[in-house]
Amino acid sequence: MIEELPQRTELSTLGEFGLIDHLTKDIQLVNPSSVTGVGDDAAVIDNTDYQTLVSVDLLVEGVHFDLTYMPFRHLGYKAAVVNFSDIAAMNGIPKQIVVGLAISNRFPVEAIEEIYEGLQTACKKYKVDLVGGDTTSSTSGLFLSITVIGQAKKEAICYRKGASANDLLCVSGDLGGAYMGLLLLEREKAVYKANPAMQPDLDGYDYVLERQLKPEARMDIIERLQAADIKPTSMIDISDGLASEIMHLCKASELGCQIYEDKIPVDPTTISVAEEFNIVPTIAALNGGEDYELLFTISQQDYEKIRKIPGISVIGHFTEDKSSLLITNDGQAIPLLAQGWDGLK
Amino acid sequence: MIEELPQRTELSTLGEFGLIDHLTKDIQLVNPSSVTGVGDDAAVIDNTDYQTLVSVDLLVEGVHFDLTYMPFRHLGYKAAVVNFSDIAAMNGIPKQIVVGLAISNRFPVEAIEEIYEGLQTACKKYKVDLVGGDTTSSTSGLFLSITVIGQAKKEAICYRKGASANDLLCVSGDLGGAYMGLLLLEREKAVYKANPAMQPDLDGYDYVLERQLKPEARMDIIERLQAADIKPTSMIDISDGLASEIMHLCKASELGCQIYEDKIPVDPTTISVAEEFNIVPTIAALNGGEDYELLFTISQQDYEKIRKIPGISVIGHFTEDKSSLLITNDGQAIPLLAQGWDGLK
Numbered sequence: 001m002i003e004e005l006p007q008r009t010e011l012s013t014l015g016e017f018g019l020i021d022h023l024t025k026d027i028q029l030v031n032p033s034s035v036t037g038v039g040d041d042a043a044v045i046d047n048t049d050y051q052t053l054v055s056v057d058l059l060v061e062g063v064h065f066d067l068t069y070m071p072f073r074h075l076g077y078k079a080a081v082v083n084f085s086d087i088a089a090m091n092g093i094p095k096q097i098v099v100g101l102a103i104s105n106r107f108p109v110e111a112i113e114e115i116y117e118g119l120q121t122a123c124k125k126y127k128v129d130l131v132g133g134d135t136t137s138s139t140s141g142l143f144l145s146i147t148v149i150g151q152a153k154k155e156a157i158c159y160r161k162g163a164s165a166n167d168l169l170c171v172s173g174d175l176g177g178a179y180m181g182l183l184l185l186e187r188e189k190a191v192y193k194a195n196p197a198m199q200p201d202l203d204g205y206d207y208v209l210e211r212q213l214k215p216e217a218r219m220d221i222i223e224r225l226q227a228a229d230i231k232p233t234s235m236i237d238i239s240d241g242l243a244s245e246i247m248h249l250c251k252a253s254e255l256g257c258q259i260y261e262d263k264i265p266v267d268p269t270t271i272s273v274a275e276e277f278n279i280v281p282t283i284a285a286l287n288g289g290e291d292y293e294l295l296f297t298i299s300q301q302d303y304e305k306i307r308k309i310p311g312i313s314v315i316g317h318f319t320e321d322k323s324s325l326l327i328t329n330d331g332q333a334i335p336l337l338a339q340g341w342d343g344l345k
Numbered sequence: 346m347i348e349e350l351p352q353r354t355e356l357s358t359l360g361e362f363g364l365i366d367h368l369t370k371d372i373q374l375v376n377p378s379s380v381t382g383v384g385d386d387a388a389v390i391d392n393t394d395y396q397t398l399v400s401v402d403l404l405v406e407g408v409h410f411d412l413t414y415m416p417f418r419h420l421g422y423k424a425a426v427v428n429f430s431d432i433a434a435m436n437g438i439p440k441q442i443v444v445g446l447a448i449s450n451r452f453p454v455e456a457i458e459e460i461y462e463g464l465q466t467a468c469k470k471y472k473v474d475l476v477g478g479d480t481t482s483s484t485s486g487l488f489l490s491i492t493v494i495g496q497a498k499k500e501a502i503c504y505r506k507g508a509s510a511n512d513l514l515c516v517s518g519d520l521g522g523a524y525m526g527l528l529l530l531e532r533e534k535a536v537y538k539a540n541p542a543m544q545p546d547l548d549g550y551d552y553v554l555e556r557q558l559k560p561e562a563r564m565d566i567i568e569r570l571q572a573a574d575i576k577p578t579s580m581i582d583i584s585d586g587l588a589s590e591i592m593h594l595c596k597a598s599e600l601g602c603q604i605y606e607d608k609i610p611v612d613p614t615t616i617s618v619a620e621e622f623n624i625v626p627t628i629a630a631l632n633g634g635e636d637y638e639l640l641f642t643i644s645q646q647d648y649e650k651i652r653k654i655p656g657i658s659v660i661g662h663f664t665e666d667k668s669s670l671l672i673t674n675d676g677q678a679i680p681l682l683a684q685g686w687d688g689l690k
Contacts, residue, residue, distance in 0.1 A: 047392030056477055056492055058445035062484040100403040100445070100490040132401060138486070139407040145445040145479075145490035147401055 009109035051157065053150035055086040061142040068192075069185040072111050074213045076118020079144045082239065084126050084217035085292040087150030089237035091158040091222060094126060099133035100145035107142065115144070126219065156226075158235040158296065161252035165320040167233050167297040169249075169257060170306060171313050172221045174265040175242055176281060179288025180273040181205070181212025207269040215292045221311065222294075228305045232296035243286040244338035245295045246324060253297075256323045259316030259336070286326075286336070354454035396502065398495035400431040406487040413537075414530045417456050419558045421463025424489045427584065429471050429562035430637045432495030434582035436503040436567060441476045442468065445490035447483035460489070471564060501571075503580040503641065506597035510665040512578050512642040514594075514602060515657050517566045519610040520587055521626060524633025525618040526550075526557025552614040560637045566656065567639075573650045577641035588631040589683035590640045591669060598642075601668045604661030604681070631671075631681070 059065060059079050067075075080097060087094040099119060103112060112135070123130050128148075188200045202209060218237075225232065234253055236245045242264070250257055266274075266281045274281040297318060298306055306312055316327075324336040404410060404424050412420075425442060432439040444464060448457060457480070468475050473493075533545045547554060563582075570577065579598055581590045587609070595602055611626045619626040642663060643651055651657055661672075669681040 047395070047397055050392070052392055052397055052494070054441065054443055054477060054492070054494060056443040056445045056479050056490065058447050058479045058481050058488070058490060060447045060481055060483050060488075063447075063482055096399065098399055098401040098492055100401045100492075102403050102405045102408075102488060132399060134401050134403045134490075136403050136405055137408055138405050138488070140485055141483070143403070143405075143447060143483070143488045143490075145401065145403060145488075145492075147399070147443055147445075147490075147492035149397070149399060149494075 007110050050151040051154050053087050053090050053092045055083060056147040057083050059144040068189055072114035073118040076115035077122045078215060079146050080119050080122035081215055081217050083146045083148035085237045087148055088217050088219055088222050089235050091156050092150040092152030094128045094148050094150045096129045096131045096149040098131060098147045101135045102138035102143040104138050104140050158232045160234055160236050160248055163234040163253040163297040163318050165255055165318050166300055167318045168314050169297055169316045171293055171295050171315055172218050172311055173293040174267040175291050176266050176284030176288045177208045177211035177270040178290035179284050180270050181208040183277055208273055218294050224309050228309055230298055230302045230305050232298055235296035238291045238293045238295050240289045241287040243336050247338045250324055255318040256321045257316055257318050258325045258327055261326060261328045263313055263315040265313045352455050395496040396499050398432050398435050398437045401492040402428050404489040413534055417459035418463040421460035422467045423560060424491050425464050425467035426560055426562050428491045428493035430582045432493055433562050433564055433567050434580050436501050437495040437497030439471060439473045439493050439495045441474045441494040443476060443492045444478035446480045447488040449483050449485050503577045505579055505581050505593055508579040508598040508642040508663050510600055510663050511645055512663045513659050514642055514661045515659050516638055516640050517563050517657055518638040519612040520636050521611050521629035521633045522553045522556035522615045523635035524629050525615050526553040528622055553618055563639050569654050573654055575643055575647045575650050577643055580641035583636045583638045583640050585634045586632040588681050592683045595669055600663045601666045602661055602663050603670045603672055606671060606673045608658055608660040610658040
């Protein structure tokens with residue numbers, strides 16, 4: 001990846017301030033609440049009668065991404081989007097990000113430029129302002145820290161807690177695709193390592209590759225819920241896998257749940273790739289991370305409204321009984337286990 | 346340092362969520378604007394008629410700190426404080442931080458606990474809430490990313506730009522101490538490496554060691570300026586060295602300056618350590634970083650007011666002429682050169 005860049009400028013030729021100027025010269029602020037962006041000790045964000053949401057995510061080379069198949073531009077895009085998704089999960093709208101970037105000097109300036117291009121592409125698409133950052137060297141590896149600031153009316157904010165027994169558990173989009181994309185990329189990497197002359201064979205896999213390399217934050221779902229006058233009683237985004245996220249919601253509301261295997265949305269491409277890897281598609285959906293879909297609960301009385309919204313599946317309901325059960329296709333009730341991704345293992 | 350910890354718990358025994366619970370269980374929110382802290386997808390911060398300030402700083406092992414002489418607790422404290430200083434530099438008050446921490450599993454849980462203890466000690470002292478974080482593993486090294494959110498009335502915010510010719514250039518406290526502390530620690534490290542049986546000889550150096558290991562953000566100066574009804578016309582904090590920061594202010598206001606060597610505040614301990622290292626104390630003050638004092642300009646008409654505030658030195662003034670000059674003790678005018686610390690060199 002690094003060698004493919006048409007130009008190679010050593011980091012030290014620009015220096016820290018030169019690099020910041022260089023990276024941020026084209027940034028234009030679009031949100032009225034962004035009073036001042038990059039270039040001072042702090043960004044300035046105006047607030048009226050909204051509440052501010054803040055979230056941080058750290059992406060570490062070799063832990064969260066592999067540069068052998070993750071282009072820098074996609075890395076920047078994904079880093080921004082997964083943070084926007086955290087704000088969506090609060091029923092808010094992302095407005096600003098600040099970026100911390102630590103990079104070893106084995107990377108040329110062009111690599112950092114591409115990361116910033118990805119960040120800015122995501123910011124433009126989601127109408128978010130990049131308002132500040134800190135760029136420094138690292139002794140090894142690439143570290144990206146993104147802090148996102150979002151906005152929501154106080155009464156609109158959805159927490160992880162707040163659900164009641166019998167509330168319906170809903171999920172947007174489909175699940176397991178990002179994980180299948182990752183397995184494919186890992187397989188192609190292994191093939192390439194064994195024989196660099198082999199061309200990667202990724203035809204027909206576009207959907208799951210895009211799920212892994214270029215995920216989106218479901219702001220559209222937030223808008224549709226608002227348009228339908230539905231306020232989720234609890235919400236989270238699916239970064240670590242459905243089972244793990246369900247557990248978070250159950251724990252926060254001190255409830256259990258029953259979900260139905262046949263209701264879990266899985267795309268046909270995900271199913272066929274899962275079968276290629278001898279993985280039960282439901283397991284991919286339950287434990288595969290990085291789908292960045294929204295998992296939320298609604299009151300039963302909103303059922304008729306939610307049915308009319310495309311792209312949302314009702315997969316089960318919360319129960320007073322604190323056990324979390326998966327009702328399988330053959331009618332068995334088995335305990336849900338959170339085996340999602342753990343950044344510390 | 347790591348070996349000295351009385352207990353060693355492997356990171357993997359807790360897992361990511363266990364670790365977050367463990368680290369954040371004692372955190373109590375003190376600011377009314379902190380609606381929700383750690384434990385959801387995003388923190389929730391309320392705003393009334395104030396503007397929000399946001400800044401991020403990244404601290405990288407081997408680049409910004411050396412764990413052979415920087416205790417984890419101090420690292421956490423310093424990481425928080427240098428961010429508070431960024432908000433002070435805007436004439437604002439820090440209110441919340443979010444923390445990104447990437448750590449290799451060569452560190453035990455106790456190391457992370459100590460970092461968090463340092464962060465929380467700083468938060469408590471400065472009445473700031475730790476409202477969120479992301480903790481993950483790294484393939485090597487320790488990375489700390491702190492994003493701080495602050496508050497200020499719109500009309501109170503001081504930018505780097507805004508100064509006029511003839512405005513007086515002021516600096517809080519004294520300069521060069523943190524750099525002398527660093528040189529001392531580096532010397533002791535070299536001695537220890539050559540002969541581990543040697544005991545470090547750091548008696549009488551407390552002041553400069555504390556400047557390096559436990560800097561403070563000058564919120565007291567912000568309060569004193571406000572009490573004296575002085576609003577700086579421009580402001581920045583001194584993280585990279587006086588000369589470099591003066592250049593930032595000059596550039597932002599499109600002005601030059603004259604500063605006087607005999608007005609630059611340097612502590613007697615700093616002078617004696619500088620002499621030990623054969624460094625001209627003025628050079629240490631101009632180019633040594635990490636003092637986290639405030640550099641600001643005021644209108645000439647505020648001179649009588651500023652004179653009465655202890656701990657502030659007037660070191661020069663801004664000029665229409667864009668050259669930046671140091672008037673030396675023997676009356677020569679020499680161009681100021683910014684040779685401050687650069688995180689990318």
